[in-house]
Amino acid sequence: MISWYHSWIAAIRIARRDAWRAKGRSALVLAMIALPIVGVSAADLALRSADLSAEQSLSRKIGAADARLTDSHYGPVYQSPQGDASAPVGGYDNYDPTRSKPAEGAADPVLAALPAGARAVKESTGYAKVRTRHGLLDTDIRELDTHSPLTAGLLTLDRGRLPQAAGEVIATNAFLEESGLFVGSAVLPRGAKSAYRIVGAYELPSELKKPQITAPPGTLFAPLDAALQAAGSSGVRAEDSYLIKVGGAGFTWNMVKAANANGAIVVSRAVILNPPADSEVPLYQQQSKDSYGLNGTDAAEMAVLATVVALAMLEICLLAGPAFAVGARRSRRQLGLVGSNGGDRRHIRAIVLSGGLVIGAAAAVIGTGVGVALTIALRPLLEDQLGVRFGGFDVRPLELAGIALLAVVTGLLAAIVPAVTASRQTVLASLTGRRGVRKANRVLPVVGLVAVAAGAAIALYGSASDMGPTVVAGGSALAELGIVALTPTLVGLFGRLGRWLPLSPRLALRDAVRNRGRTAPAVAAVLAAVAGTVAVATYEHSHDLQMRHEYVASLPHGVGVLTTDGSAHKEMPALREALSRQLPVATRADVDRLVVGKPGCEEYSSDPTCGRAEIITPKDQRCPLYEAENGPASFSAEEARKLRADWRCADASRIGGGPSSPYGTIVADEALMRVLAVSDPGTVSALAAGRPVAFDKRIVKDGKVTIRVVTDTAAAEGASMRREDPPGQDKVLTVHQAPDTVNSWGSQLILPPSAAKAAGLSTAPSGSYFTLDGTATGKQRQALDGDIDRMGVDARVSIESGYQSGGDMGLLILTVFAGLVTIGAAGIATGLAQADAEADLKTLAAVGAAPRVRRTLSGFQCGVVALMGVVLGSAAGLLPAIGLRFAQRREMEALYAKARAMGDSVTEAVPYVPVAVPWETLGGLLIVVPLGAALLAALVTRSNGALARRAAG
Template structure:
């Protein structure tokens, strides 16, 4: 124990002496702990239970009774949520307080809630309404009054801070639609569990009409005794659901974590990969300490210290630095998680509960950080115990012993097993693919020292800076292999996820089935006269500034009622051609102008067919014998009518488009009419829900807005996040190993300068070292990541509904994001080399001073 305490003191002193290296190691170990702890803390605080919501749901009441539109029996869970309701042909009569009092004695307080469209400065906004007398002591805790007062009369409301952020002020009036009312703001009150909720608080029926239609309405009740399960069952039999404080307080068991085998395997894989990546990143940094302490350790060995003592000293570095980094990471992660969750709850309307730190999980993550640090220090500790004190004290450079590099046979076997496992994992789900890829990762980690040694033999043909860098990296292959393996693992993960995610988005685009291309907004109005349609067009032009509007057609029956058109799949390909996610089956009535908009080009053959009264199908499989089958369904009708029209197949603007474009002349023969009641625009910067509300309120009739955004924007953001994560890991591992290499090569660089080498040559040598480490890791990661990414496309793009024969790529979508791969495999190594070269010291340091 005395030797261990001495080792801890030596490690603490060394950590304080070399603050830069200490900070580097602590960041490598503490950053994953911080991120994971922040996620766990934020998720625990956001995930609120029924007990956490008691104040906002019940206030000080003993129960909350909710009515339903009929008086048929209901079934509910312990939190009061209805799980089953017996259907009824007609609504029941409204409940009265006297009837409720006969079933459950206590003081009743009426409440009701719904959603309205509130007219704010920037247009209509969907806003929650909660009506209850918040001055009553029974509502204590339901809302926190921030400013002003609660409503005291009909037409008064208190608003949430989120509405204040939207431009509402104390004393303002707010117009609502459905119901059409005007209310005055008299206060500001916050929901304790949803601080970002847009909400207005009023007296019962102060804004909403009386409700008994299945929306949230009923009574809060203060009873003399707790509301027990028999009371709840009695109320359920007559169609009332009950949230009982007594039952909710005793029903929450808390989150016990994953119990199923699948969840445990996922957790185990995540832990193994996190520890592996942390060890690979922090390993070179611990090796930096070993190189700089060689002389100190040699002196200890010369004075009688054994190899075991030297191992203890280096492992103590891992314990001290890992322990401090894990504790700091956990503490900062808890704070970061709570702060991030508060902002997310306020600005993104996430649920918000009391600060909740899952201590067991957080302590487990911190222990994981310490284990990672100790694991990363194992190889340097073994090297320290084997170094020659004579060579070190004589000033000779330390290099790895020649001979076998790593365990190439074991690595090759693991890679081969991983590839075989990938083949069998294709049709067994994403977790199986990840497990098989993990075998490949470990195999490549074991192969990396051999790859470093093999590439070192090519150094003789390279220019001088590259030759020096590659030979030095090969001589110190343990240090180089660790950093290169870290880069490889990060690159492999980024490439695999990039291919999988990109293929998923492309597959989703290909299966959209909409007639319009991505980036299109479609506005429609129904049963509207010409004057109202002119108002619609003017309002749309105002809300979509700069957009070019294309006039479209809507189909009606002889009475002017809207008609929905769909195409029918041929009988011989219904199951093969009609996947579950192909939901639109769209048919658009259009002229030549709309056809050109949908195809994004002029297609003479398609335009000629349309002019001749033929339909143009963007889905060739629905055309049989030059005909396509269409179905019509008018409002109020329960069955669809079928008719056939001549059709030709044509290419759409994008692979994801489908459906049929039909001319008015073909509809006339089926007894249908068309009206100019649709607009098409190549525009997506629009809130479709808000615009729909504004159009409907403006014309008093029904309008709809459909925006086909596609997945390009989401795809770009996702790949950018993956690139940023790869950037951190690749540069972190590269710079740690490059810093160590520069320290080891200082004598060589000084000799190079002494014989006439310029500062530019020194920079090139260090930059070449960074390029070699990151480039080799990126190339190996590219190959392995491509194989794993293609394997991921099987479970990600098949959707589980098609036959999944082994090695049958026809049912999958494989879309390689070439620009993203170039950024990861070429851009990041170039950035690492450029950064390392720019920040290299070029000043010559004399080893001895000559008198």
């Protein structure tokens, strides 16, 4: 025992001195191992610090209160103990909206739920557009008594003071940054009659990027709502909640259930810190807890994460392994002296392994130390990036020790193969520099082949099993490890290509084959990096093709539309003029919408003076699937399948709400047909003659369409609950039925202005469709947006540009990453090759070889390693991508079948889930990366070397 201890101490000392002598190589390996440790330790500390404790999280949600109560708007409810899930009593299937509406003049149900003696602070939140230095900014607005002790912890005052009187507000730093305003500025919500003075800046600790302004109670919503209503616009809505203080044991679970019975949802400090058993939660008795997604971490995500970590460790080991082999090769005389003085193979292995232990330990200490230091130093940047203030630094010593141990294990694993190789050399070979001859390992290729077959089978099984992604990831990782084990054999097969190559590449290939101990790890490292890149690139490219196939254009390519809400009808002429002035508009078709009530009324306005004009589909032309009392459940699966193919139920993607009207009715003339590229002569001539055109044959009967003018929206909602048509006055119009082949781009009915007027239907300007003479530049779009902002209206301009892929940058980054790893690994292998072949190169120089031979040979050695790794990695990377896509196809087929069983209008065809190879990415990896590695190695290699006598044989 004592001799074993002393031998390892001596081995560690020798390894430490050797590492100190070869500072450059040691720093390279140390950095290689330490860099991931820096990232992991920093991520661990940052995420743990950002993951607040229950008490810290409660302080940011409910301040110093015992609970926060919010109206559920569903009447009596059941809720989870955390207050993050709820459902109406009896479930959503039996929910009756009429019972959740409080009677006129009734007290707030939340206040009715408060226990006697409770203190309450009201918080009102809403949304508005606020004028800034740059235009309009979508902003959260809030009313809260910030001076109340119950609000402590909800916000942090950064500078200035809290608001005290009407006309004063405080704003978040995010709002001030985006708006260009500052403490002391005046801020004006759009529609408000008077501005508010910003007296302080604050931040929301868990929402640093949220633009928000806060005013004292009663000073913001009521004046703004009154001003908007007076201007004929829809008002601003506020969502109210209450911070409650009850004292004693706090807001108990029994109090929570009593509040639920009054229609309030509760976030209670006492309940969250001491939750009840699931058996005491009525919500979980009504519906399984699993349906609310509250069962913890997804096992599939953990499996994928473990696979990624394991492959990352493998890649580090494969990259560091050749570097340790370089060290063992350069120290072979020292190792030979150990053997000549009585050391056996155990001691040789211990010395090389100690090198991995020393560098791994140094990487562990430096990596974790630098990671923690960086997290502390970069805390403000990290918090800004995450959008959350840390609750404090949550240092977990055991987790950091585990991360550090990972570095030590990685160093040891990387040194295993060089240690075994060095221990097998004879003392004479080590002292004289001879390499010796080793028989090829016949077991490893068999193990690798079995692993590849088993991994491929598991991945393919996963593509057809319920555990799809998890099994595919595990099988792909096993197959990749099998290819790594097969790498020495595959390198030997590559060597057979040398007979057809010129001198320099042939020498490089044969050298790589003869020295598989250093070539195989580098090739495997490239394989690991390229396989991951190819897998992600193939998956993303295939997904991109699927999204492109599923994309449904809202307008013809290059056609645009200007739309506004109802309140902007007065500004529409100015908006249309700005559109034509700022953009290269070729043709413009102005459109109106039908209105019932004031010109500013929207279809679903909460204003009781507003109604709507609704197309009534004849009852015998409605889809039976949705007319039955129980919906699709009223029919058998076969009956539902047949009905989905019925023309009344067919899902015509061209029919739906148009951009200017959710009901699909547009008031326009024949110019709209030119813009929408509708060339059917009958349709165009009908509009030109003032005749309405219908594009949905379900709404047409006997050549007529019925439009019902609904003025009593409350009665209409009641009728809807009874599955009846809304009451109102009918307008029957004779229409032209457009052929099914005509795409109306979302409109069911187009009314010429003269037809709408003749029917007694009121209209209001809604927007414009337009074509462009060329394309709109970014500068032109910005100029138009500036004009719209200066008008102070809510207008939107969109131009159909077709499907836009968002994955190109990600694929480029992955390709660059794989290229860097490839060049790095190939460079390490080339350095080892030069160390091994130094004597051969000097002999070539001695017999008259040109100086460029050294440079050329070095370039080809590097290129050969890179090419072999890229080819094998490309093949290995296709497996997981194909498996995941097959698994997704199975999931989509099951989803389609379930949707059809539930009666949804989905196609009977098989979902389109393609598997496509990204040939551009693959071509870059197969051609550009090896070529770049070869050229770089050739450029950095010296073309001459000192002539020396070879060691005697």
